[in-house]
Amino acid sequence: MRKPSSVSGIALGMMLIAAAGPAWAGDAAAGKAKAAMCAGCHGSDGISLNPLWPNLAGQKEGYLIKQLRAFRDGTRKDPLMGPVAKNLSDEDIENLAAYFSSLKP
DSSP states (O other): OOOOOHHHHHHHHHHHHHHHOOOOOOOHHHHHHHGGGTHHHHOTTSOOSSTTSOOOTTOOHHHHHHHHHHHHHTSSOOTTHHHHHHTOOHHHHHHHHHHHHHSOO
């Protein structure tokens, strides 16, 4: 019986990691504390009372991270979100995304 080569072992490991999807390092508890600043528009439970602003509860974590980074970096423009997101660190964004994605829509 032939032993698997280290190259095939590495390839298998990479495929398993890719199949698992991205791993976010967000802390939902820290995100909850930071989310107080979001409540005015997006609701205290992530459900907006204003039809102009989206619900954040139950959104996919990766989507929230992507959108918050885009607002922060200026690749997505919004006169309200741009200034808010500008002050968020990557850790803040990951924590907020972990929190809002953990809520029931």
